[in-house]
Amino acid sequence: MEILNNMSLNEMNELNGALTYGLTLYEVLRAPRIANQSKYQGMDATLNGSGLREEISCPICSGIVIRCVVIKTCLHRFCLNCIQKCVRIGLHECPKCRKHVPSKRFLKADPIYDSIISRIVTNVEVFEKISDAFTVAINKGLKNDPNIEMIRRNYLNENPKINIKDVESPNVLSLEEFWIQNKFDTSLCKRDFKKKRTRIRHILPKSNDYDKLLYKLISDKTLPQIVPNGLCCDGSLTIHQLSMYIKTSIKFPTHSKICIYLKESNYIPPENVTLAFVRNKVCIMSHEVLNIYYGSLHLN
16 A cells, blocks of 8 residues: 555554554555446346346245345345244344344334335236246146246246346435336236236136035925036125026026025025135035025025
């Protein structure tokens, strides 16, 4: 260092005695490092998708960080809900590096990091839903399917490379700018996601009806028997909808009332409850057939 070469021994000793404990002459007098700008001119610095996803993922839930919270002791970042659950169960350490965290005062919200994520992934919920649909298709052995490749290209890799020059623009870390941009992008993505979801429904193969449950409709001899009497549907069907289906099938007047009940448990469900509620009420397993009786003798 040139400045040390020009100083006498007495001047160096006097300056060294005036320093705060822990500092050295080198730390005080050294010149800051200057980056060689010409070396990096014209260079396209990019990040791949996997490396970028690792940087913006929460180590606890493995998803993209939502409402980022940073630990002051180690600067690791987590989702707000994830780190609050860890603190609630008495875990006073960083879940990633196990460094001690004395209290909640060492947790700090990081809106700048949230704003950076909002620039990279405009709508986290939309991205996660599309990623989950893509993962389900891959797990079903459809990795090489051309439709799956089209989903990957159009919906998951819209911007596979993030250019560092985009982050070096002036005022890019302005909270006000990020807030306006985030609200604008969120409203746009809600409409865009509806269009993409419609396309994906037609592209992805239909899954097996694992959520369809079996029912058997049995008449108590007061009304005609439905043929066939088997019914396969999900649990969202209500008793009122089921009664309308029975009336239409047996050509019974729709304004007339019928009673739907479970003979084994002597239970008459209300019209506004669903079949899933009825199955839980009588403790019927998903692979078992639920016998549902209908007629007019059990009306109150």
